[in-house]
Amino acid sequence: MGGTDGVTDGVMDGVMDGVMGVDLQQPRQLQQVLHRHDFHFKKKLGQNFLINSGVLDAIVAAAGLIATDGVFEIGPGAGTVTRRLAQRAKKVLAVEKDGSLQPVLQEVLAGVSNVQVHFGDVLEEDLAGMWRTFSDCTGVAIVANLPYYVTTPILFHLLDSGVPFHTAVVMVQKEVADRLTAPPGGKEYGALTVAVQYRARVEKVLQVSRGSFTPAPNVESTVVRLRPYPTPPVSVKDEQVLFAVVRAAFATRRKTLLNSLAVGMGVKKEDAAKALATACIQSQRRGETLSLEEFAVLANAWEPQRATRD
Ligand code: SAM
Numbered sequence: 678m679g680g681t682d683g684v685t686d687g688v689m690d691g692v693m694d695g696v697m698g699v700d701l702q703q704p705r706q707l708q709q710v711l712h713r714h715d716f717h718f719k720k721k722l723g724q725n726f727l728i729n730s731g732v733l734d735a736i737v738a739a740a741g742l743i744a745t746d747g748v749f750e751i752g753p754g755a756g757t758v759t760r761r762l763a764q765r766a767k768k769v770l771a772v773e774k775d776g777s778l779q780p781v782l783q784e785v786l787a788g789v790s791n792v793q794v795h796f797g798d799v800l801e802e803d804l805a806g807m808w809r810t811f812s813d814c815t816g817v818a819i820v821a822n823l824p825y826y827v828t829t830p831i832l833f834h835l836l837d838s839g840v841p842f843h844t845a846v847v848m849v850q851k852e853v854a855d856r857l858t859a860p861p862g863g864k865e866y867g868a869l870t871v872a873v874q875y876r877a878r879v880e881k882v883l884q885v886s887r888g889s890f891t892p893a894p895n896v897e898s899t900v901v902r903l904r905p906y907p908t909p910p911v912s913v914k915d916e917q918v919l920f921a922v923v924r925a926a927f928a929t930r931r932k933t934l935l936n937s938l939a940v941g942m943g944v945k946k947e948d949a950a951k952a953l954a955t956a957c958i959q960s961q962r963r964g965e966t967l968s969l970e971e972f973a974v975l976a977n978a979w980e981p982q983r984a985t986r987d
Pocket of ligand 1: 722723725726727752754755757758773799800823
C-alpha cells in the first residue's frame with residue numbers, strides 16, 4: 678500500500694494537535710459534524726453509525742488491546758470507534774470505502790496522531806502490504822462494524838489473507854452471528870459455520886439493538902469475536918477437499934449425505950459410499966449433523982480419483 682504515511686492522494690493521517698473538540702457519544706454532535714460536511718448516509722454502503730457509548734466500550738474491550746498493539750479497522754465511518762481505539766492502541770490503520778467521509782474524519786480525528794485512514798475498498802486491498810504498517814507493533818487486532826452486504830466476503834478475505842492478527846471483533850447481523858457460532862444439527866449450522874470454525878474460535882460478545890445506530894438498520898446486530906487458531910483444530914490432508922466436501926454436504930439440505938456428496942462432488946454414488954464407509958459415517962445422515970471433526974475425517978477418506986465422475 679503506498680503512502681499511508683502522510684497526507685497523500687486517497688490517504689489521510691490523523692494530523693494536527695490540540696484537543697478533540699467533537700463528542701461523538703452525543704448523537705446530536707455526530708449529526709452536526711455530518712451536516713457540516715454535507716454528508717448523506719449511503720444505504721448501499723451499509724452506513725449505520727454507532728451512537729451507543731456502551732456498545733463502543735464493549736467493542737474496544739473485546740479487542741483485548743495492549744498499548745503496543747496495532748488495530749486494523751474496516752469502515753471507520755465518522756470515526757466514532759476509531760477514536761476510542763486510538764486511545765488504547767499504538768496505532769490504528771482504518772480503511773474506508775466512502776471518500777466523502779474524508780472531511781468528517783479529518784475533523785473528528787483532529788489531534789489524534791496515531792491514526793491513518795486509507796480510502797479504498799478493503800476487498801481490493803493488499804492486506805499483506807498494509808500489515809507492514811504494523812511492523813513496530815507487538816500484535817494486531819481487527820475491529821469492524823461491518824457493512825452487512827459484504828460481511829462474508831470480508832471475513833474470508835481476512836481469514837484467507839494469512840495476515841497475522843490475534844483477535845477480530847466484528848459487528849454482524851444477528852442471523853450471521855447465529856450461523857458463525859452454531860453447533861452441529863441446527864438450521865443455522867452450515868458451510869459458513871464450518872469454514873469459519875475451522876480457522877478461528879468464534880464467540881458472541883454482545884447483542885446490539887437497532888436503536889444503537891443512526892440511522893437504525895432493519896435488522897438486529899451482534900458483536901462477535903474471532904480468535905484465529907495458530908494451527909487448525911483438526912488435521913486435513915487437503916483443505917480444498919475439506920471445503921469441497923463441506924460445500925457439497927450443505928448444498929442440498931434435504932438430501933442424505935450420500936446423495937449430496939455424489940451430486941456435489943460429481944462422483945458415482947458407490948464412490949461416495951466408500952468414502953463414507955472409510956470415515957465410519959452413516960450415509961443416511963444429513964450434512965448438517967456432521968461435526969468439524971467428522972468433516973475432517975471424511976475429507977481425509979476422500980481419494981483423489983473420486984474427485985470427479987469418470
Ligand atoms: N465504524 C463506523 C461506526 O461504527 O459508526 C461505521 C460503520 S458502518 C456500519 C460501515 C462502514 O463501512 C461505512 O462507513 C461504509 O462506508 C464502510 N464500507 C462499506 N463497504 C466498505 C468496503 N468494501 N471497504 C471499506 N469500507 C467499507
